[in-house]
Amino acid sequence: MAGVPSPFKSRKPKAPSPLPSRVRVPVERAIEHCRVFVDGVALPGEYTPAAAQQALREYGRGFVWVGLHEPDEHQMTTVAEEFRIHELIVEDAVQAHQRPKLERYDDQLFVVARSVNYRDHDEVDDKRQIISTGEVQMIVGGDFLITVRHRAKLPNLAYTIGEDQELVELGPVAMAWKVLDMLVDRYGEIAKLLAIEVDDLEEMIFTPDSQFDIDRIYMFKREVLEMKHAIAPLSDALSAMINNHKDLISKQIRSYLRDVNDHELVVKDQVKHFDERLTSLIDASVAKVSLQQNKDMRTISAVVGMWAAPTLVAGIYGMNFDIMPELHWAFGYPFAILIMVAVVGGLWLWFRKNHWL
Template identity: 85%
Template structure:
């Protein structure tokens, strides 16, 4: 299958530079680790893909774990040729920007998951950095697993779980399960942090007389949507790993994957709930702002009304007519002032009674 031409090859723009002018970065620059596991134990030292293959062939058992970090086409093609990886997988691994999914190519599985990282909103300058996502791709064969990460922060799992002999004995799929389990656990941790933020926003919005920033609610709404889009499709991939491909995934590992899927579904529902709550908060915030504006307008109208009454009285008594009542009255001025104060007092009492002030 590796020799079948890809239908997407003709769609790629050709490199305008001549072949001899292209700079090819050695494949070793993209390899983070290349280890060999035999009989549940990690063999000492690092390997190249070629020497790792020779070692596994020599033992007649075991598997290889290669970790790659953002390989380019040349680097990924070199590794693919060593492990006979389908060229469609190579194309996806180089381009990245894949949604979580599971695909099978003959006896190989290609799994894509998204990593999610959270930073407190007070720690970032660009508010779009609160939730950041990366991509983790796993190519699983009979005696190898290749992990490819793009903007994803992962510990060096080949070393951290190399001492877990029971897990290593289960083969490459067990390593993939461990990566997925770690990613989903991180989803849960971020879900707890988001729950605290959403609770604070709710308290801020619904506390009487509080000043709140609706922009902050929109900001978290956008970040929660980004996380939702990153993790939601993973449940379909996990379900496919549980239900299908039983010739490649043992019953025991399917049980482990089922547990990961359960945790992922819980986090998925939580994030969807956060999205709904934030939508409700936006609606409540808009309603609260509108009510506050209406109250402010009533207060302003009441004040303008109280100022208008004295102005009207002063306007009447300021007209230049010879024959006007009280025009030459000695108590005319005190009476006009008293009338103004009386009218303002009556209006103030009426507005207060109707809660306009």
């Protein structure tokens, strides 16, 4: 009706509520340590990155070591802005799926290495946890060292290494060398443990009439391959640090890195040798299983053959014919039994002579 307001008022659609902004975790959550080193000595206490930079300006010398644990993009960007780190380094540090490498950005070095951890196969439920790998990234500048840890099990490095005054006096590059040295030493320890396991597997496979689990060989083959892929590219990065960037790495540190590279090459060759030995063990175990199966089939065939002989005799004398040899003979039954025993005995002797039984 004209002039009468409708009882149903038109409703304007509500504007969609804005999505909640992503919560940014404070950068302090990702910082494991932030220490200032001056004249080879660590200043007491922990610092924020900004306070550490201020302390360096006040002393006019020294360097900062910041340790980060799995930072997100916001946290890493905040630290990068404080230390003027290249944006490409920030991207790699957050993604954390890098192979061991060395990259240079102006006067900064970005070093990536893999950590390797070993647990005995009897101690784990998931056999993929025997060898686990993590990632350690280091950003080395003139007055700072930033270490980023992803799934890597390491001690509190700033406190562990920072007690060595002579090493600290050599600056951030020396601290980065020490981290690499610790990682490679761990490679060597794990290689010794793997050597024991591979030796045990060889003894198990090549011992006559031994029972073995071929799945265990495949398991260690997979774990050795994982370690091989984790440590093999590091030698190229170490060679680049030794032969290049001499304006950033002193001659003394390069000599230390050369020693680390030698150890890494030794472990690399050992792991490669383990891989080859395990491949040979797989071939040997498959051949041994095939031989055992052939032996079992011969034994089964011999047993079936011995059972077939008395069955044949019983089948002949079980035929419904009235005129048959020895059918009405009083000793026919024991004679048939004697024939069966004699045939089975003869077959048994023949199979034994030919090693079928």
